[in-house]
Amino acid sequence: MLIRFRVANHRSIRDEHELSLIATEFDEGTARGTGLRHRGRDVLAQPVLGLFGANASGKSNVLSAFQLMRDAVRDSFADWAKVPEVVPRQPFKLDSVSRDETSLFEVDLVLGRDPVRYTYGFELSDERVEAEWLHAYPHGRRNVWFDREADRPDSEGGEFVFRGEGFKGERDSLVRLTRPNALFLSVGATLNDPQLSAIHRWFLENLRLMTPERDLHARVDYTTRLLKSSDRAEPYRRRIVRLLQSADLGVTRLDTDPETGEIRLWHRTPDGGETPLDFRTEESLGTHAWFAFLGPMLIVLDQGSVLFVDELDSSLHPALAAEVVRVFQDPASNPRGAQLVFTTHDATLLGSEVLDRPLKRDQVWITTKRRSGETELYPLTAAKPRKEENFERGYLRGRYGGVPRVTAGEIVRELSWQEAKDTA
Secondary structure (H helix, E strand, O other): OEEEEEEEOEOOEOOOEEEEOEOOOOOOOOOEEEEEEEOOEEEEEOOEEEEEEOOOOOHHHHHHHHHHHHHHHHHOOOHHHHOOOOOOOOOOOOOHHHHHOOEEEEEEEEEOOOOEEEEEEEEEOOOOEEEEEEEEEHHHOOEEEEEEEOOOOOOOOOEEEOOOOOOOOOHHHHHHOOOOOOOHHHHHHHOOOHHHHHHHHHHHHOEEEEOOOOOHHHHHHHHHHHHHHOOOHHHHHHHHHHHHHHOOOOEEEEEEOOOOOOEEEEEEOOOOOEEEEEHHHHOOHHHHHHHHHHHHHHHHHHHOOEEEEOOHHHHOOHHHHHHHHHHHHOOOOOOOOOEEEEEEOOHHHOOOHHHOOOOOHHHEEEEEEOOOOOEEEEEHHHHOOOOOOOHHHHHHOOOOOOOOOOOOOHHHHHHHHHHHHHHO
16 A cells, blocks of 8 residues: 655656645545554555646656656666666756756555555666665564665665664675666565565556556557456456446447457447447547556456556546546445546546535645746645535635636637737
8 A cells, every 4th residue: 555655856846745645634534544553543545646737737747756666666677787877767957956966756655464664765866876765664663674875985886774683685695786776676676585575566566557648559458458368357357348338338248259359349229239349440539448447447456556547537538537536435346445546637526515526635636836847746635625615616716726827818819919910
C-alpha cells in the first residue's frame, strides 16, 4: 500500500512537494486501515486520489515522477551501465540553479502480512546517485537498513551506513558491485537479496501506469491476452463481459472469431437479435478505450496494487470515470485494497454532496503553476471546504485554484483583434 510520495526538482516540480494518501480529519469513511498505529490511533489511507489543475500546471509531472522512480529502480543496474556517468533524470530547467541541484524521489509503503512501513528514496544528479536510503519501521520504530552518500572519495559507490541488524544481506559484496550510477536496491534485487527484492518487486509488480502517450492498441492487446492466455481466462472473460454490458455500449457477449482467432463483441440488433462487429475496424473508439482499461484495472484489483492513470477523462466518459472511482472506493468491489491515483480535468467528479459525488474532500489534490513556471501541489483540504459544499462549482470558479487564469471571452477577443489587425 502506498501512503506517501515526495518529489523535488523533476520537470516543472522545483521545490519539494508531498502527495499523501493518509486520511485526514476530513475523511468521510472512504479510507482503509493500513495495519499501522500512530500515537495510539489507527493510520488510515485513501484508496483513491484525484489530481486537478489547469493545462501545463504539472499534474502529469507528478505521475511522471512516479514513473521515473520506477524506471530507475528497474533499469539502473543494467541499462544505466551502458552510458557511464550519465543518469537519465529531468530537472527543472527554468533556472540555472535547479539544473545543477539533485532530484529527489521518496515513497512510504506498507508491505507484508504483518504490516511494516518502509521509507525508500534517492537523490540523483546528472552523473550519479548522490544519496539513497531504506528505512523500516517494525513496531513503529525506525530501523535503518542502509544510508548511502556519494561524498566519500575512497569508495566508488559512495559511503554506506548499515545500522543494527535490520538488513541481513551480504553488505560488503553488494556495496562493491554498486556503481556510482546504480541504485543499491536494484543491485541487491538483481542478486536475489530477499529483503531488497521485496521492495524492488513492489515497484515492478505493484505499480502500474497508464498514460495517453502509451498506445491504446497496446492496452487493448493486454486485455486480449488476459482473455486468451491467463490461467484465469474464463473468470476474466465473465467479469469483462459484465463490465462491457454495464457500460451501455450495446454489447451482449464476447467470443473469439473462429476464422481469425480475434476477439469480437456481439451487439444487440433492433429486431431483438445480436450480431458481431469486427473489433479492430468496426468498434467505436469509446468501446476500445473501455475494453483497454478493463484489463489493467482488474489485475490491479486482484493484486491489491496501485494504478496511476494520466488524464482519466481522455479515455472514459465522465459517467464511466465516476464508476471507476466508485469501484476502488467500495470494499466489496475492491477487497484487497487496491489504490487509484489519477489526473483529470473532469470537474463532475467533484460534484455535490446531494448527487453522491465520487471524490471526497481529502481525496482531491490540486496543481497550480506559479509565475516562475514551477508547480505547486496541495490538497483541497487546505481550503478547509465544508462537507456540503459543491466542490465542482467552487473549483470551476477558482475558489481552490488550479484553473486557467483566463477571463470569459478573452481568447475570442484576442483572435478577433488579431484577425482585424492582419486584414487591415
